[in-house]
Amino acid sequence: MTAGGSNRLLTPEEVASWLKVSELTIKNKYRAWGLKPQKVGRLLRFRERDIVAYLEEHYG
Template sequence: MSLPWKRNGGSVLSSGGSNRLLSIDELADYLGIPKATVYDRWKVWGIPAYKVGRTLRFRERNVETWLERNRAA
């Protein structure tokens, strides 16, 4: 199941696991959780992250895979 989501401008971004890198803000928006929760839990959840400069980024496809693996039955 692929979940479409919106960005600041309100346009729907592609879903289904693109190579696009998401910022902490975008990931928090996508998951509907506070930014602080993403910072605190991304390692525990096992979502691969990339450090770009001083910021963390998350591949959209990795987030989609993680969501699929953790889908409630």
């Protein structure tokens, strides 16, 4: 695992659970929050390290 989190891909549902918001909030707000999605086919995925970086930047 790297210093800023892993390269593990998280589903919007996993990110929502982690951030304590709804999955719909993640799908509607990820662009405004500056979260970088990874497209896997038609599916949205988020790198764990990007979520950790977002949390440290805004709340840490």
